[in-house]
Amino acid sequence: MDSRRIGILGAGSWGTALGMHLSRRGHRVRLWDIDEKHVAAVQADGCNERFLPGIEFPDRLDINADLEQVCQASQQLLIVTPSHAFVETLDRIRPWLSVESGLAWATKGFEPGSARLLHEVAREALGNDLPLALISGPSFAREVAQGLPTAVTVAASTPDFGAAWAEWLHGDNFRAYYTADLPGAELGGALKNVLAVACGIADGLGLGGNTRAALITRGLAEMMRLGRALGASPLTLTGLAGVGDLVLTCTGDLSRNRRLGLALAEGKSLETAVEEIGQVVEAVRTAEEAMRLARRHHVEMPITEQVYGILFEGWSPSKGVRVLMERELKSETE
Numbered sequence: 001m002d003s004r005r006i007g008i009l010g011a012g013s014w015g016t017a018l019g020m021h022l023s024r025r026g027h028r029v030r031l032w033d034i035d036e037k038h039v040a041a042v043q044a045d046g047c048n049e050r051f052l053p054g055i056e057f058p059d060r061l062d063i064n065a066d067l068e069q070v071c072q073a074s075q076q077l078l079i080v081t082p083s084h085a086f087v088e089t090l091d092r093i094r095p096w097l098s099v100e101s102g103l104a105w106a107t108k109g110f111e112p113g114s115a116r117l118l119h120e121v122a123r124e125a126l127g128n129d130l131p132l133a134l135i136s137g138p139s140f141a142r143e144v145a146q147g148l149p150t151a152v153t154v155a156a157s158t159p160d161f162g163a164a165w166a167e168w169l170h171g172d173n174f175r176a177y178y179t180a181d182l183p184g185a186e187l188g189g190a191l192k193n194v195l196a197v198a199c200g201i202a203d204g205l206g207l208g209g210n211t212r213a214a215l216i217t218r219g220l221a222e223m224m225r226l227g228r229a230l231g232a233s234p235l236t237l238t239g240l241a242g243v244g245d246l247v248l249t250c251t252g253d254l255s256r257n258r259r260l261g262l263a264l265a266e267g268k269s270l271e272t273a274v275e276e277i278g279q280v281v282e283a284v285r286t287a288e289e290a291m292r293l294a295r296r297h298h299v300e301m302p303i304t305e306q307v308y309g310i311l312f313e314g315w316s317p318s319k320g321v322r323v324l325m326e327r328e329l330k331s332e333t334e
């Protein structure tokens, strides 16, 4: 296997888990994080106690607060910050990006304020020649860090770059499929977070399995409608980056977005719930951006709209369910 020197920007749970996996695959991996105290703690502990407690770092993985050192030492750069930090991280690492290195990321979300997909942001910032790739799909960080079987999608702007990232990732209980559909892989990874909040709310209210299945399925219909407007392939949305991640996040209690829904159903405020979770909960920003896109493209997204209303307009979770149930009769495939 072609072993690479990889720099990962963002040493939260997902950046660290991907770093662990890639170093087990034989790559030399350097993590960087903006939080210097966090970096110092990881260096002292030999593991990421804050986000992945109890899982020791393998050989060939270390962490550094010096961005220049990490970027200079790396052949490939992978951004794994929350979506709100994507653009500033891109700007920081721009001096070390080239057509040979390309750029990859595993962030899920939109650019806050514009609702642009991250590949659109990267394309505008870096031009058309630099290869881009993103990693998406059903992948809880803790399970990847533990080496449990996982399958993801790598979407890339060129077949060579997609195949290269898939090969660097693939192996050691980790399958990577590749596709050219960047909008599909990005939309699936972003929108599923909002739908997971809806499922968390429904489960927290004790509404049962029928409701959960209905939310997942009709949530997929929302994804498909917006996907059609943005040029995503339905095949991607029924693959790992769509249905796969939707099912995982809507049903798995490791999901921070699902746990936000459970906390809201208990009557906790958004601020308290997010603070208690203590990690990024992408649905909060994504709900806002998804509604912006729905309005811009005249796409009906009633579940997303209810989640938005509950998060930002003070709508009650139980009323949200009633509104969805009382919508007018329509064809399932509309």
Ligand SMILES: NC(=O)c1ccc[n+]([C@@H]2O[C@H](COP(=O)([O-])OP(=O)(O)OC[C@H]3O[C@@H](n4cnc5c(N)ncnc54)[C@H](O)[C@@H]3O)[C@@H](O)[C@H]2O)c1
Residues within 6 Å of the ligand: 009, 010, 011, 012, 013, 014, 015, 033, 034, 035, 038, 051, 080, 081, 082, 083, 085, 088, 089, 106, 107, 108, 109, 139, 140, 141, 142, 278, 279, 280, 282
């Ligand atoms: N955790 C998972 O299971 C998982 C899986 C797949 C995708 N993702 C996605 O990966 C992204 C990162 O999530 P996470 O779970 O690692 O979050 P996290 O909350 O575990 O950690 C976030 C990390 O980002 C760092 N950070 C914050 N602002 C930064 C900035 N301006 N510059 C650089 N670093 C900054 C923080 O210091 C922290 O270390 C999200 O978009 C998430 O949806 C997460």
Ligand SMILES: O=P(O)(O)OC[C@H](O)CO
Residues within 6 Å of the ligand: 108, 137, 138, 139, 140, 141, 193, 196, 245, 248, 249, 254, 255, 256, 257, 258, 280, 281, 282
């Ligand atoms: O914990 P969540 O809800 O951010 O989900 C993590 C991953 O995106 C699951 O694929």
